[in-house]
Amino acid sequence: MSNLPHHDQAKWISQSVYEPLLSEKNMTEVSLEHVPLPSNLKRNSLTLPSLSEPEIARHYTRLSQMTYGVDSGPYLLGSCTMKYNPKFTEDVAVLPGCSIHPDREPHTIQGTLEILHTLQEHLATIGGMDAVTLQPPAGASGEFTGILIIRAFHESRGDFSRNEIIIPESAHGTNPASATLGGYNTVEIPSNGEGRVNIDALQAALSENTAALMLTNPNTLGLFESEIELIASMVHDMGGLLYYDGANLNALLGRSRPRDMGFDIMHYNVHKTFATPHGGGGPGAGPVGVISKLETFLPAPIVIKTTSGFDLFTPENSIGKVHGFYGNWLCLIKALAYILRLGDSGLLDASAKAVLNANYLGSKIQYEIPFRPFYHEFVASSGEQDAAEVAKRLLDYGVHPPTTKWPLIVSQALLVEPTESENKTTLDQIAASFNKISNEDQSTLKSAPNSTTVGKIDQATAARSPILSWHSLDPSL
Amino acid sequence: MNMGIKQIESVDGPIMTHLSPTQNPYTPHTPADVESMLLDLGLQSIEELFDIPSSIQFTDSFKIPSRSEYEVKTELKEIFEKNLPLIEFLGHGYYSHYIPSIVDHISDRSEFLTSYTQYQPEVSQGFLQVLFEYQSLIVELTGLKIANSSMYDFATSIGEAALLSGRISPTRTKILVPDILRLERLSVLKNYTSNSGFKIESYPTCNSNTDVDELSNMISKDVSMVYVESPNSHGSLEESIEEIAEISHESGSLCCLGTDPVALSILESPSALGVDIVVGDASVLGLPNAYGMGVGLFACRSEYLRKVPGRLVGITKDANNRRAYTLTLQTREQHIRRERATSNICTNQAWIALRTAIHAAYLGPHGLVDLAKQCIDLPLELSSKLNNIEGVQSPLYSRYHFREFVVRTEKKALDVVRFLETKGYAVSAINDHELLICITDTNSSHLNAFVDAFKEAVL
């Protein structure tokens, strides 16, 4: 493997790479006698690990070394846009002005509001939308917000009969889950032979019950929905709205805006498109943009500019709130910093290089790619090999594998998104890893991974006999 | 065909030298790289890869100029200077404690910061262990057997708890909440539940504690969940949790408590009081006030295991029989169960949970109890000093207070707020003659000066 990527996970020579739990290092019981509360309100004692700062620093540092991030190496997780997270945005998020209490009166935090307003404006411009709320704390929350707006819009016109949201079968799982949370039935439509929206199936699914169609473009196969204008007019003609799932916006930055394609509502994933770090699963942020006729339904508050400065404003027919206050503020400011840093030309370059990288990598790997032409990501099929096993084997080559076995349209799917952050040399190395694995035998794949901190994990035992805290830990484990 | 080819300008500034000419400091391609990649693809230009119909191409510009790192930082810093540097005595669900330096330094390690959801557990053991330890911390504090690895915030956790109660008792249609619930939380709860056919009704509080008799009258077989907070919206510690849980259980509904990990460090274990679900904001440890950003705490009884929202980390073994951590019971989640998922949550607040875990580990049980004791002692001290001022009743409610309390002033509350602002303090009026005042370790050094300012304010 000498010519292949040098992104192997840091590991120790010892066979048993292992860091004890805090609870195994120390547990201390503290009495609460001195706490001035009556005994019926307070507990008798508190038992938790008690360690010194140096011990804690080593514990977590060691755990960080057993974690693979974008800064460790390529992270091909399709649909997640694991691009490089510029370091300076971390400094921006700890500027003194960031630590603000939500109950501060608007006239005392004009700077904070100006920053939020600037981001609202820039996101609106980038999506072609008329107004933006920054409140949803994640993409799925943005979808839910969009669904609530869709409901409020239809009901405001006295239309209470629409109870269906149409979703392509290749959509992210959050789409149907968010639609259900909003009280809608979901109608799933199949793809056509080219991996795009099946127009006939859409026609058949559309009815007077249709509240909206949720769509990702490019879709989860990385394909541009070239008939998007037709799709939009079909949905609009039936009185429905068109929702844009912004997960794949990175592919189109500055080239085509959801509004131009006919979308009425969209969410932006700042942790994908605008490089805020994913933090081991979050936080992210999922601002929502809408066209003008939907502005009145936006969650409260939004930031507006008045003659005397910036203020918080509750739109007349606001759906209310989707987060306790104003969402993940620290992620929002990182996203703004990224947008300001890159500007037009940098954002345009991000989509250019993201799409170039995916196409270059796609051209170098031997696995079949059934659907083309693709943009920022592609779905390869590992054919006779099990895609999940291919993924585990990629770990041995120091690469964070693609999303596997999804979307379901492609059997043994490997959804690969290299992002714009990789250079040609790394892409060549990744391709070499894929190609080497494509020629490996089943037993090699089955036994992988071997160069990671632990070997292949027994998922079945984890789910059959769940151990979810150190309290239920069998000492033999 | 119009490819909409754009003229790409280069970013000005000193940072670009080694990559110049390029357009984006975070794309590592040299011009020679691009040329050779295009050659391999048989293309003249990257723009050929974008087969966007010309009718929907964006050919204008965003009119956002590129800036150097230095320029962005300076510009944002200057904008922040427009904020008035007030010392905040604000609480009402959002609290600030001193964050030890180790929290920033360790959580900023880029392996933690730049990783994503642990879909490949073999290369994510470290973060998984952190989340497992976070879950264990919450289990220790709540006494409940299951804690997930985070929701978005306090308010959305209440919403998810209500939905969980609905999955447990599908025929019930009502959620009962206290009449003093923060309005933002009520709004989120309504949005999470009303579309599933729930009605939210509020029960009265009396002298800032649940009116248990009224609650008994309101409870019925239609109630899916009774929600109570301690400390509540007035900073008062609820004294009837056990009775509330009993009343809930008698009618077959669940009892959900909203609280936080600092309070839980000294409060009686919710599980011992009969509480079924605990929600709250765990970011009182680990995160300074961040304009409402937090991390949703969520714990419940083990019976609800397969109905729980959010991610769960479990321990299992690897191929060599060694301990290993993994996300588990993922079939509950949206990426597998889609419209029948227990929640639509995907991206969550894992990194904040990491910060909470580090802060809690740093404090240990002694530090947590000391911090919580301060949350009792400081409001006691401040409220009694304010009570010595003529025209001030402090605290308004004769309860045990945690971090904050309500003050009644003869003078109009809004006038008091305005005056204090001129003295450099932010407090919040909750009605015409009442203020909510919050004191923790982060503003306690201003206690006496604040009392002096308050004296002037109510003159």
Add this chain to the structure above:
Amino acid sequence: MTFSIPPDRQYSKSHEWVLVDSNNALIGITDFAQDELGDIVFIELPPLGEILIKDQIFGLVESIKAVSDLYAPLSGTILDINSTLEAEPEQVNDDPYDSGWILKIELKDLSEIKTLLTADEYGDQTN
């Protein structure tokens, strides 16, 4: 890959098997179904005495990667549930036709039996 399809019983299109014994029937899922699902970790079933209605969902099988509804191949009242599966759901993977049986019902309408597939017919379907 070939899957075991014992000829002594009948099958539904939704991959349940039925072993009829006079008025009662034993129900489980097929070898093909357990293989498609992968490691089974949990089975959710209605309580004893509940009435199943043919072709309606009565429970679900969860594996580590999928959730699948169970459809009643025949109508009837639940007489017995394989309680071993609570602690050892892997029995369905290891031995789907014997120790991995799921429940036993008392049949309501014997005429429904003829709507089921034979082993050969089911074999054709899975091929």
